[in-house]
Amino acid sequence: MYLNNILADPERLARLIEIAQNSVVPLLQGAIFYTIPLTLISFVCGLGLAVLTALARISDVKILQIIARIYVSAIRGTPLLVQLFILFYGLPTIGITLDPWPSAIIGFSLNVGAYASEIIRAAILSIPKGQWEAGFSIGMSRRQALRRIIIPQAARVSIPPLSNTFISLVKDTSLASMILLTEMFRRAQEIATTNYEFLLLYTEAALIYWVICFILSIAQGRIENRLDRYVSR
Amino acid sequence: MISIKGLKKSFDQLEVLKGLDLEIDKGKVVVIIGPSGSGKTTFLRCLNVLETPTEGKISIGGQQIDFSAKVSPKLISSFRRLTGMVFQGYNLFPHMTALENVMEGPVTVKKETKVKARQKAAFFLEKVGLSDKVDFYPFQLSGGQQQRVGIARALAMEPEVMLFDEPTSALDPELVGEVLKVMKDLANEGMTMVVVTHEMRFAQEAADEVIFMDGGFIVERGAPDNIFSNPTADRTKQFLRMIQ
Numbered sequence: 217m218y219l220n221n222i223l224a225d226p227e228r229l230a231r232l233i234e235i236a237q238n239s240v241v242p243l244l245q246g247a248i249f250y251t252i253p254l255t256l257i258s259f260v261c262g263l264g265l266a267v268l269t270a271l272a273r274i275s276d277v278k279i280l281q282i283i284a285r286i287y288v289s290a291i292r293g294t295p296l297l298v299q300l301f302i303l304f305y306g307l308p309t310i311g312i313t314l315d316p317w318p319s320a321i322i323g324f325s326l327n328v329g330a331y332a333s334e335i336i337r338a339a340i341l342s343i344p345k346g347q348w349e350a351g352f353s354i355g356m357s358r359r360q361a362l363r364r365i366i367i368p369q370a371a372r373v374s375i376p377p378l379s380n381t382f383i384s385l386v387k388d389t390s391l392a393s394m395i396l397l398t399e400m401f402r403r404a405q406e407i408a409t410t411n412y413e414f415l416l417l418y419t420e421a422a423l424i425y426w427v428i429c430f431i432l433s434i435a436q437g438r439i440e441n442r443l444d445r446y447v448s449r
Numbered sequence: 450m451i452s453i454k455g456l457k458k459s460f461d462q463l464e465v466l467k468g469l470d471l472e473i474d475k476g477k478v479v480v481i482i483g484p485s486g487s488g489k490t491t492f493l494r495c496l497n498v499l500e501t502p503t504e505g506k507i508s509i510g511g512q513q514i515d516f517s518a519k520v521s522p523k524l525i526s527s528f529r530r531l532t533g534m535v536f537q538g539y540n541l542f543p544h545m546t547a548l549e550n551v552m553e554g555p556v557t558v559k560k561e562t563k564v565k566a567r568q569k570a571a572f573f574l575e576k577v578g579l580s581d582k583v584d585f586y587p588f589q590l591s592g593g594q595q596q597r598v599g600i601a602r603a604l605a606m607e608p609e610v611m612l613f614d615e616p617t618s619a620l621d622p623e624l625v626g627e628v629l630k631v632m633k634d635l636a637n638e639g640m641t642m643v644v645v646t647h648e649m650r651f652a653q654e655a656a657d658e659v660i661f662m663d664g665g666f667i668v669e670r671g672a673p674d675n676i677f678s679n680p681t682a683d684r685t686k687q688f689l690r691m692i693q
């Protein structure tokens with residue numbers, strides 16, 4: 217019906233095309249200057265945090281284990297949107313005021329850190345005990361075996377699930393619109409409130425997310441193929 | 450070379466090694482046989498300290514550990530370097546080529562330069578007859594070839610004693626010979642070896658002594674001919690009848 221109405225009304229159609237054309241550039245700018253850098257920075261920081269957390273979980277220092285468990289549990293047990301609100305709208309109450317960018321980076325990094333740490337921990341635990349022992353038997357310490365034998369193999373195992381985390385993160389960054397970061401989705405909202413073409417602008421934003429994720433999933437397939445080179449069985 | 454006194458190992462309630470005493474002279478090849486579950490693997494793993502014995506003393510080449518007291522991880526890793534372990538399932542590092550597998554110990558543990566370690570690794574791979582496979586990954590090698598890389602990897606650490614835990618039992622029959630040949634060559638060169646195996650031919654041809662283990666004890670020991678043709682203990686007779 218919506219389509220019929222539009223097609224029956226050349227003026228409306230022309231207006232929509234014009235809006236679409238005019239909004240593509242700001243939306244792409246939102247993607248290029250906000251969505252993509254936010255995703256990349258948060259993923260890199262999150263991954264670092266995830267490795268530390270995974271190592272803490274498998275270490276034999278009880279207190280590190282406990283801290284890591286609480287962190288993972290708290291992040292996984294609360295909505296990302298609520299975490300972002302606490303950082304951006306909540307913390308000023310106790311005198312900590314963060315701009316949208318740092319709030320978003322901290323929020324998303326903490327999130328990736330928790331989820332990815334579980335992936336990395338599972339990957340480390342999936343490496344057969346015999347690999348540790350082979351390392352020990354040639355005189356390696358636990359740390360050396362971890363660094364030279366276990367982590368390289370665990371990295372390969374964890375790449376497919378980590379790629380999924382990365383792709384989810386691209387989409388999750390749209391939540392940063394709620395803490396006033398003018399990333400792509402927020403721009404779509406802002407433009408839509410001036411011309412009331414919500415369906416058009418949100419669909420346009422959705423298409424851009426889709427294109428980004430589609431490209432990433434192709435890259436993911438390539439990386440996995442490369443890594444399969446050394447895998448037995 | 451090796452002296453073991455009162456070696457005991459328990460897993461929780463289960464006592465697997467119930468007090469072993471054994472002396473092995475330098476350059477000797479000792480073959481351990483015994484039924485499944487008798488503690489052969491556990492014994493070798495204790496020598497390599499992959500398991501920490503509950504009690505007892507082990508000394509190898511002048512270094513001694515007394516397991517009645519608490520042992521530091523540092524002492525364990527230096528002690529471990531006296532023995533080289535060859536595993537039943539090879540346990541090669543799948544993300545490294547044959548050459549890199551063998552270089553890994555010298556580079557990471559002994560801190561040798563890459564150049565020197567590479568030469569050393571090439572030397573040991575040649576010794577096990579794999580000069581043409583240095584750049585192959587484990588999954589590109591047959592079981593027999595993988596096990597020979599495993600032997601080269603252990604040798605590259607220049608251990609005093611080589612330990613083998615059923616090195617050929619995961620192999621197809623036609624691949625067993627190539628691994629046993631490498632082991633015989635090593636024995637002939639004067640390497641001290643402790644080998645858990647059911648390859649009676651190997652025991653007869655290469656062993657100086659055969660030990661029969663059962664139920665966590667050494668039941669009987671002696672020259673291969675004696676053990677195989679004139680076993681004294683009933684349990685040894687039974688076991689030999691079963692496997693022959």
Ligand SMILES: Nc1ncnc2c1ncn2[C@@H]1O[C@H](COP(=O)(O)OP(=O)(O)OP(=O)(O)O)[C@@H](O)[C@H]1O
Pocket residue numbers: 460463465483484485486487488489490491492
């Ligand atoms: N990590 C462990 N935890 C608990 N029990 C163990 C462990 N390792 C070995 N055992 C037990 O110790 C006993 C001896 O095992 P071991 O592997 O040393 O026997 P084995 O003589 O090598 O047998 P096989 O010929 O089947 O290899 C078995 O009853 C086994 O179940």
Ligand SMILES: [Mg+2]
Pocket residue numbers: 489490491614615
């Ligand atoms: Mg065994």
